[in-house]
Amino acid sequence: AEKWDMALAYSATNYHSKIATEFAAEVTTKTSGDLEIVTHPGGSLFGGSEIFGAVRRGLTPIGERLISALSNDDPLYEIDSVPFLATSFGDAHKLYEASKPALIKKLDEAGLVFLYSAPWPPQGFYSIKEANTPDDVKGLKFRAYNATTSKVADMLGMVPTKIEAAELSQAFATGVAQSMISSGSTGYDRKLWEHVGFFYDVRAWLPRNMVIVNKKAWNRLDKKVQDVIRTAAATAEDKGWSEAERLADWYLEEFKKNGMSVKPMSPEMRAAFEKVGAKLRDEWLAKIGDSGNEILSSYKAQ
Amino acid sequence: MSEAVSIVVFLGVLFFFLGSGVWIGASLLATAIVGMLIFTSTPVGDAMAITIWGSQSSWTLTALPLFIWMGEILYRTKLSETLFRGLTPFMGKLPGGLLHVNVGASAIFAAISGSSAATVATVGKMSIPELKKRNYPEKLIIGTLSGAGTLGLLIPPSISMIIYGVTVNESIAKLFMASMIPGLVLALCFMTYIAVWGLLNKDISYKNPTMAFREKITALRDLLPVLILISGVIGSIYSGIATATEAAALGVLGSIILSLLQKTLDKDSFIDSVLGAVRTSAMIMFILMGSGFLSLAMGFTGIPKALATTIVHWELSPFSLIIILTIFYIFLGMFLDGISSIVLTMAVIEPMVRAAGIDMLWFGVYLMIVVEMAQITPPVGFNLFVLQGMTGKDIGYIARASMPMFFVMCAFIVVLFLIPELATWLPETLSQTR
Amino acid sequence: MKKLSQTLDKTYLVGAWLSGGFLLLLCGLILYSILARMLGLFAGGATDFAGYAMATSTFFALAYTFRSNGHIRILLLIQNTHGSLRLAIERATLGFMSFITCYLTYYTTRLAVDSWEYGERSEGADAILLWIPQVPVALGSAVFALSVIHTFTESIFSPEKINSEKLDLEVQNEI
Ligand code: NA
Ligand code: NA
Numbered sequence: 001a002e003k004w005d006m007a008l009a010y011s012a013t014n015y016h017s018k019i020a021t022e023f024a025a026e027v028t029t030k031t032s033g034d035l036e037i038v039t040h041p042g043g044s045l046f047g048g049s050e051i052f053g054a055v056r057r058g059l060t061p062i063g064e065r066l067i068s069a070l071s072n073d074d075p076l077y078e079i080d081s082v083p084f085l086a087t088s089f090g091d092a093h094k095l096y097e098a099s100k101p102a103l104i105k106k107l108d109e110a111g112l113v114f115l116y117s118a119p120w121p122p123q124g125f126y127s128i129k130e131a132n133t134p135d136d137v138k139g140l141k142f143r144a145y146n147a148t149t150s151k152v153a154d155m156l157g158m159v160p161t162k163i164e165a166a167e168l169s170q171a172f173a174t175g176v177a178q179s180m181i182s183s184g185s186t187g188y189d190r191k192l193w194e195h196v197g198f199f200y201d202v203r204a205w206l207p208r209n210m211v212i213v214n215k216k217a218w219n220r221l222d223k224k225v226q227d228v229i230r231t232a233a234a235t236a237e238d239k240g241w242s243e244a245e246r247l248a249d250w251y252l253e254e255f256k257k258n259g260m261s262v263k264p265m266s267p268e269m270r271a272a273f274e275k276v277g278a279k280l281r282d283e284w285l286a287k288i289g290d291s292g293n294e295i296l297s298s299y300k301a302q
Numbered sequence: 303m304s305e306a307v308s309i310v311v312f313l314g315v316l317f318f319f320l321g322s323g324v325w326i327g328a329s330l331l332a333t334a335i336v337g338m339l340i341f342t343s344t345p346v347g348d349a350m351a352i353t354i355w356g357s358q359s360s361w362t363l364t365a366l367p368l369f370i371w372m373g374e375i376l377y378r379t380k381l382s383e384t385l386f387r388g389l390t391p392f393m394g395k396l397p398g399g400l401l402h403v404n405v406g407a408s409a410i411f412a413a414i415s416g417s418s419a420a421t422v423a424t425v426g427k428m429s430i431p432e433l434k435k436r437n438y439p440e441k442l443i444i445g446t447l448s449g450a451g452t453l454g455l456l457i458p459p460s461i462s463m464i465i466y467g468v469t470v471n472e473s474i475a476k477l478f479m480a481s482m483i484p485g486l487v488l489a490l491c492f493m494t495y496i497a498v499w500g501l502l503n504k505d506i507s508y509k510n511p512t513m514a515f516r517e518k519i520t521a522l523r524d525l526l527p528v529l530i531l532i533s534g535v536i537g538s539i540y541s542g543i544a545t546a547t548e549a550a551a552l553g554v555l556g557s558i559i560l561s562l563l564q565k566t567l568d569k570d571s572f573i574d575s576v577l578g579a580v581r582t583s584a585m586i587m588f589i590l591m592g593s594g595f596l597s598l599a600m601g602f603t604g605i606p607k608a609l610a611t612t613i614v615h616w617e618l619s620p621f622s623l624i625i626i627l628t629i630f631y632i633f634l635g636m637f638l639d640g641i642s643s644i645v646l647t648m649a650v651i652e653p654m655v656r657a658a659g660i661d662m663l664w665f666g667v668y669l670m671i672v673v674e675m676a677q678i679t680p681p682v683g684f685n686l687f688v689l690q691g692m693t694g695k696d697i698g699y700i701a702r703a704s705m706p707m708f709f710v711m712c713a714f715i716v717v718l719f720l721i722p723e724l725a726t727w728l729p730e731t732l733s734q735t736r
Numbered sequence: 737m738k739k740l741s742q743t744l745d746k747t748y749l750v751g752a753w754l755s756g757g758f759l760l761l762l763c764g765l766i767l768y769s770i771l772a773r774m775l776g777l778f779a780g781g782a783t784d785f786a787g788y789a790m791a792t793s794t795f796f797a798l799a800y801t802f803r804s805n806g807h808i809r810i811l812l813l814i815q816n817t818h819g820s821l822r823l824a825i826e827r828a829t830l831g832f833m834s835f836i837t838c839y840l841t842y843y844t845t846r847l848a849v850d851s852w853e854y855g856e857r858s859e860g861a862d863a864i865l866l867w868i869p870q871v872p873v874a875l876g877s878a879v880f881a882l883s884v885i886h887t888f889t890e891s892i893f894s895p896e897k898i899n900s901e902k903l904d905l906e907v908q909n910e911i
Contacts, residue, residue, distance in 0.1 A: 005342075005344075005602060011468065011469050011470075011471065011649075012469075012648070012649035012652070013470075013471055013652075038604065040601055041649050042469050042645050042648065042649065043645065044601050044645040044646050044649075045598065045601050045602070046352070046353070046356070046598075047356050047360075049356070049859045049860075050352055050353075050356045052859075053352060053851075053856060054349070054352055056854070057345070057348055057352065057850060058345060058348075059344055059345060059348055059349040059352060060344065060349075069859045070859065072857040072858060072859060072860075072863040073855075073856070073857050110854070141773070144778060144861075145861065146860075146861050147780075147861060147863075150778040150780070150861070153778070154778075159773075159776040160778040161772075161773045161778070161779075162769060162772075162773075162778065162779045162780065162782065162783055162861065163545065164361055164362070164545075164547075164783060166362055166461075166464055166465075166468075167464070167545045167546065167547065169467075169473070169474045169475065170459070170464070170474060170475075170545065170546060171545060173474075173475050174539065174540055174541070174542040174545075175541075175542030176542045176543075176544075176545055176773070189468070189471055190468075190474070191471075191472075191473040191474075191475075194473055194475050194476075195475070319832075320809075320810050321810065321812070321813060322813055322825065322828070322829060323809050323810060323811060323812075323813050323814045323825060323826075323829045324809060324829045324832055324833060325802075325807045325808070325809040325829075325833055326807075326808055326809055326810070327807065328832070328833050328836040328837070329809075331836055331839075331840070332832070332836055335839075347839060347842065347843035347846070348843060348846060348847070348850075350840075350843055351843040351844050351846060351847040352847060354840075354844070354873075355791070355844070355847055355870060355873065358790070358791040358794055358795075358873070359787040359788055359790065359791040359869065360787055361783045361784070361786055361787045363787075363790065364762060364766065364786050364787065364790050367759060367762065367790060367793065367794075368759075368762070368763060368766070371759060371763070543770065543773075543774070544770050547766075548766050548769065548770050550766070551763050551766035551767050551770070552767075552770070554763050555763070555767060573756070576756035576759060576760070577752055577753075577756060579756075579759060580752060580755040580756050580759055580793060580794075580796075580797040580800075580801075581752070581797060581800065581801045581804065581806045582806070583759075583793070583794060583797065584755070584794055584797035584798050584800075584801040584806065584807075585801055585806045585807055585808060587794040588798060588801075588807055589808075681810075687808055690808045691806065691808050696810065696811055696812060696815075697808075697810050698810075698812060
């Protein structure tokens with residue numbers, strides 16, 4: 001019997017971690033313990049930014065990572081985070097299907113086997129004050145965590161400021177940050193309603209996590225065990241998508257319950273955001289080259 | 303049962319290396335290597351390298367060397383001497399005298415620093431020589447400092463508290479509020495211990511020169527620069543100028559400016575302060591590398607999780623649960639630092655604590671105290687290591703000196719259990735008024 | 737032989753100076769990110785670079801710290817033994833420490849080499865190739881290992897230099 005340690009970055013209560021734990025249990029039961037997968041949530045094995053490298057190097061056979069965190073490695077990893085490319089669960093799934101072959105190939109080159117990918121709820125705009133027109137947000141300190149988000153801030157006249165995830169809620173509490181783009185789960189997990197009054201349901205993009213396996217570890221497994229894993233992965237992926245969709249609304253309900261104002265974007269704001277989105281999309285296309293166009297045309301064909 | 307075997311192996315290997323006098327960082331690394339070789343099929347050395355790289359290049363840790371440097375600057379500029387002269391007229395008459403400065407300064411410094419090693423290093427750098435000069439017994443100086451340094455974790459901001467909050471999905475703002483009163487009460491408990499000791503040992507005389515009224519006014523003026531520096535740094539955090547991690551750099555900048563104004567810093571003392579800081583930092587970091595890798599090895603073996611699961615199966619009442627968990631975390635704290643204890647066990651502990659109907663804010667405060675206790679228990683206790691590096695005393699001596707503070711903290715947990723409002727009152731009151 | 741030893745000690749000191757330089761850089765980077773926020777600039781990779789500066793600073797100081805008795809250990813056994821037994825224990829611990837630091841050097845080097853071969857990039861806003869900040873870590877480990885082996889060699893060929901009988905940390909560690 002073999003034991004696989006599965007590195008997870010998010011806390012045990014997060015739905016990604018819960019689904020991964022169910023996935024691990026399914027593999028363990030269905031292989032009658034021939035392969036036992038043990039999950040380590042909350043970065044307790046390797047921290048989030050180490051997980052990809054650790055699985056790639058075979059330090060742990062399996063792990064989960066936010067795909068767009070790897071966008072410095074290759075623009076392909078960024079495809080789920082191109083603003084306004086896919087803004088609904090349906091579109092995001094189509095985009096995922098369209099980009100999957102390229103993703104699998106890319107991971108294979110890195111010595112990794114792709115198992116499944118599940119989305120986060122759509123990205124919305126958090127603000128400490130009402131944001132009906134672009135003028136309203138001018139000068140707000142916007143929490144940026146990479147080049148793309150800092151460009152969003154710049155183009156909307158906000159001040160990009162670098163805040164590490166660990167200090168997110170403190171930053172909003174003390175006014176170091178005043179706005180950001182993030183998914184509903186971030187606001188819920190950090191209880192941002194204590195400091196942030198407004199959430200705009202922008203649905204700018206739906207970032208995804210993926211579960212990856214070290215190729216050498218994968219090839220050591222029996223075909224039978226591999227099949228069990230594939231089946232369990234498919235189940236986990238379905239669960240992930242439906243759970244994200246259910247939670248997307250649930251998070252917003254929680255926001256309202258806790259006194260946050262939850263609204264759709266005003267037309268002016270939407271126009272401003274989409275202008276930024278179009279520019280960033282062009283930039284991304286220029287970066288990724290022809291392969292990006294191929295993916296996009298296959299996405300549009302669906 | 304295999305957990306029992308693994309525990310014995312880890313314990314045996316760790317005590318063997320530590321006991322034979324292998325440097326502490328290397329002992330921890332070696333224990334982790336042996337554990338990984340026996341219990342996992344993971345490539346050990348590569349796992350070690352990536353873990354060390356990840357923790358040593360992590361931005362959240364940057365506050366530690368900076369605070370250590372701040373202490374080195376303040377120490378060299380004789381600011382500490384002024385500080386002690388300033389406090390003498392106010393504390394000299396209390397039973398226990400200036401020993402209270404250790405606790406007071408730690409509590410104040412804890413409000414700008416999120417780690418207890420930084421608190422001990424910075425405060426100790428200033429207070430140990432001054433207290434020694436005034437003939438206070440060394441054992442008391444070291445013990446109170448090591449105990450009071452743990453306030454760094456309890457009084458906000460606190461890195462461990464943020465990690466707990468994110469792990470169990472509780473409001474960090476409320477956790478910070480919840481820990482404020484307990485932090486102050488624990489500081490008072492430490493001071494009570496010092497006062498009782500002072501009353502019982504009246505015959506020991508320390509050099510507290512008596513002062514004329516005018517001298518007292520001058521002394522008061524001497525306190526001002528330090529107060530300005532500390533309140534400036536605290537202010538920068540709460541006014542949104544800097545995050546809690548960045549505040550360390552402001553602390554360094556502030557101490558440099560302060561010492562330039564006082565004309566106490568020259569080129570040589572500046573260079574000395576830098577070399578002193580990198581030397582102390584390198585010592586602590588080498589141990590952190592070892593403890594980080596040991597924590598990974600423990601994670602792979604699943605010992606902490608398995609122990610926690612065993613406790614879950616006992617289905618205890620809240621009171622017995624807290625007693626067992628206290629023993630459990632003190633035991634884990636023998637090997638692991640606080641943050642590792644939290645991340646390795648919370649997935650199992652959290653549902654159990656919730657099921658027992660224990661308030662998660664209260665539990666956060668409780669958890670900070672029990673993992674703080676781990677900082678002062680041998681063999682792996684970071685406050686002990688920092689103090690060994692600073693005083694050259696052996697770890698056994700420092701651990702014995704810290705023992706009374708350990709018991710004060712145990713007693714405080716009982717108080718916290720009997721009066722949970724210490725933790726829950728402030729966040730409840732403040733959130734109602736919102 | 738003596739000259740070699742002196743050259744090596746100078747190397748460790750240079751390491752410490754560089755380490756100090758990186759501590760200043762670390763402080764500067766964090767002050768810069770505060771300032772950038774006040775001025776409305778995006779500090780980009782400043783926090784990531786601060787992390788690398790800290791790692792470099794730490795590793796460059798390890799050897800100097802070791803040679804100046806800055807790394808701590810439990811002396812109970814050594815202080816309670818005398819003569820040749822004590823020397824044997826000193827040699828054994830130094831030998832073991834040499835092994836561990838070489839192990840550390842080997843694997844931190846492997847980490848940098850692997851990052852270089854794969855072209856691994858940082859996940860942060862700095863987007864830097866990770867081997868660049870990992871090389872100083874490997875280098876610092878190597879000098880650390882060298883300083884330990886240096887002391888180990890001294891313990892074999894000129895045990896009087898180790899002078900463990902008179903080892904009094906209270907004197908060596910000024911407070
Ligand atoms: Na603190
Ligand atoms: Na301990």
